[in-house]
Amino acid sequence: MLKNLQKIIDESKSVVFFGGAGISTESGIPDFRSVDGLYNQKYDVPPEKILSHTYFMEETEKFYDFYRDKMIALWAKPNPAHLKLAELEKCGKIRAVITQNIDGLHQQAGSKIVYELHGSVHRNYCMKCGRFFDAQFILNSTGVPKCQCGGTIKPDVVLYEEPLDDKTFTSAERAIMTADTLIVSGTSLTVYPAAGMIRYFQGDNLVLINRDETPADKYANLVIHGKAGEVLGALRAD
Ligand code: APR
Numbered sequence: 001m002l003k004n005l006q007k008i009i010d011e012s013k014s015v016v017f018f019g020g021a022g023i024s025t026e027s028g029i030p031d032f033r034s035v036d037g038l039y040n041q042k043y044d045v046p047p048e049k050i051l052s053h054t055y056f057m058e059e060t061e062k063f064y065d066f067y068r069d070k071m072i073a074l075w076a077k078p079n080p081a082h083l084k085l086a087e088l089e090k091c092g093k094i095r096a097v098i099t100q101n102i103d104g105l106h107q108q109a110g111s112k113i114v115y116e117l118h119g120s121v122h123r124n125y126c127m128k129c130g131r132f133f134d135a136q137f138i139l140n141s142t143g144v145p146k147c148q149c150g151g152t153i154k155p156d157v158v159l160y161e162e163p164l165d166d167k168t169f170t171s172a173e174r175a176i177m178t179a180d181t182l183i184v185s186g187t188s189l190t191v192y193p194a195a196g197m198i199r200y201f202q203g204d205n206l207v208l209i210n211r212d213e214t215p216a217d218k219y220a221n222l223v224i225h226g227k228a229g230e231v232l233g234a235l236r237a238d
Helices: 002-011 054-060 060-070 080-090 107-108 136-138 166-177 194-200 230-233
Strands: 015-019 093-101 115-116 121-127 153-157 181-183 205-209 222-224
Touching: 002 181, 002 205, 002 222, 015 080, 015 166, 054 060, 054 080, 060 136, 080 093, 080 107, 080 230, 093 166, 115 166, 121 136, 136 153, 205 230
Parallel strands: 015 093, 015 181, 093 115, 181 205, 205 222
Antiparallel strands: 121 153
16 A cells, blocks of 8 residues: 555655545544544534634634634644654755645745645734734633734634635645645545545545545545554655
8 A cells, every 4th residue: 555655655656645634533633523523522512613703703712712722732742643744845856835724834844835725823813903913822812812902802613604715725726736746635525625636636546544435435446444643754766
């Protein structure tokens, strides 16, 4: 399996990576839909409801209680999956990393071209004056974080009911359309429009590296059911 993956990568000119929460579980950040995932933990209000635009607007303080506790993980470090993807970009193999994750670990590992479809905890803006605040500011704040101008600060994270950033989506779409190999990993491919992006792929090799089965397995040339950190970490990047 790994030999096939190495061969595909060695023979590819333009590899694009499309990942999800499963890429960061080996950094200690739970994913959403696995048995130990965030959405299977018991809360009075379902996390998918808390992480929605309506809830942010109507229950901002409760949103931030959950968000500070569960969505910001500045202690997490890049794992071998993030690190190898950055190496593969450096040696000219990987053109872009497209991620649904908001933890910034790909950039921390050294990846330069990263399309964050669902935004990032590292970017927070005042809804009134647009001033920027980093993740530490949010962690240090209590209740609803406010700007000096009095405006409420909102994370630059795509909540349910919110659209994806147009420019990011279009850049990611173009990267997928022009790739000859697309590696999809660490995602259940259940949340649209992100999950639907892989249909733009027209290249030779669709590779799935995921612990569990995904709806795209049947279209893939190569399916590896395993841990992304171990599989990607074992690749040669030269
Ligand atoms: N290696 C490989 N695959 C893994 C690993 C791992 N170490 N850990 C988990 N997985 C797989 C799981 O088998 C699962 O299929 O990663 C997938 C994670 O799926 P989800 O928890 O649904 O995460 P994701 O697909 O990123 O969710 C998409 O849902 O709630 C929204 O905005 C949120 O971006 C998120 C989106």
